[in-house]
Amino acid sequence: MKRVLGLLLLIVHSFAFEFDEFSSFQGKLSKEYVTGKISRYLQYNQEIENYFEIQDDALVLFKSPEAKRQGIYEFRLVFGKENSKSSVKSKPLDKVRIAIDPGHFGGQFARLEERFIDVDFEGTHLEIDEGRLSFLTAMRLKELLEKAGVSVMVTRKKIGEGVYSEDFFDWLKAHPEYWEKGVALSEIFRRHYNRLDLRERARVINEYRPDLTVVIHYNHVGGGEGQITEKNFNFIWLLTSKFLISS
Ligand SMILES: [Zn+2]
Incomplete structure (x- = not known):
């Protein structure tokens, strides 16, 4: 494999x-x-x-x-005898292209995409959304990689935005078949619009032809409110010649 x-x-x-x-x-x-x-x-x-x-x-x-x-x-x-990477030829960093895909939208879409946490913890009220966190992580990673000479492409450009060019609400107006039956907005977003957005992310990544793609998500463990965990913070690294999304 x-x-x-x-x-x-x-x-x-x-x-x-x-x-x-x-x-x-x-x-x-x-x-x-x-x-x-x-x-x-x-x-x-x-x-x-x-x-x-x-x-x-x-x-x-x-x-x-x-x-x-x-x-x-x-x-x-x-196998050979060497215990370090130093002897192995590697591509110079200024020839490397990395795509970063910060998961989700965040911001105004955080509740709609159901990637929002709102908890009281030790007297402090915390509001965190995954799309914001993944985007800020992407910006920090981009900065560090560019300092090292790497060419970087980030799929989405700001918090509260995906990659698919048509705005969710414009798209919704053009597709009354999804909401005429009274289906919840968040379900329409997650089931239909989000898939278009994911495909667009894959297209943009493939077009960039990266050596490596980093997909950033922050997952949570346990169900209870106020439960803080240090487990399962996800970074997904993909060595890609072709980035595929299946629905
Ligand atoms: Zn996620």
């Missing part, structure tokens, strides 16, 4: 897409280094274990769990 290797090599600052581009890593990195990276970065997803195997001399990747059972591998990364 290419993504396993992509994630691994991301850590060593490579931005490659095709397996032959990984060839510069052959026989370089030690088993200890590779295993350490994998257990640290992939431990949250057990499913992914169906796509790779660590053998004595190589990391072996499979297209599917079925292929793994049959022993038909897609790629073998032969």
Whole structure:
């Protein structure tokens, strides 16, 4: 599974897409280094274990769990002796293109998209919306990456805006079939308009042809009001040649 290797090599600052581009890593990195990276970065997803195997001399990747059972591998990364990334050739940062997609809209749409938290915590009233938080994170990340020389594209341009060019309420006027039956506005937004927006994000990202796409979301754990968690803050990194959204 290419993504396993992509994630691994991301850590060593490579931005490659095709397996032959990984060839510069052959026989370089030690088993200890590779295993350490994998257990640290992939431990949250057990499913992914169906796509790779660590053998004595190589990391072996499979297209599917079925292929793994049959022993038909897609790629073998032969281990070497090195325990650092320094020896491995990487693309210079000023040649790297990164797309950042801050999740949701935030601002005036935060309640409509149901990505809004309103809690009293230790005497303080807190109002947070995910779209605002993801956007502010994107701006900070963009600043840091650009300082390092990376070219950056952020999918949406401000808080309270998506990427789809037609405004939600204009779109709504043109589509009475969705609201004539008395369906809640937030449901229309999430079920229909949001999908158009997601597809537009995918289109914009593909058009930019990034080496890497970062999709930013902030998730919450537990249901109760006032429950503050430090778990499950999501950054999703995708090594992409093609960014797909399925509905
Ligand atoms: Zn989200």
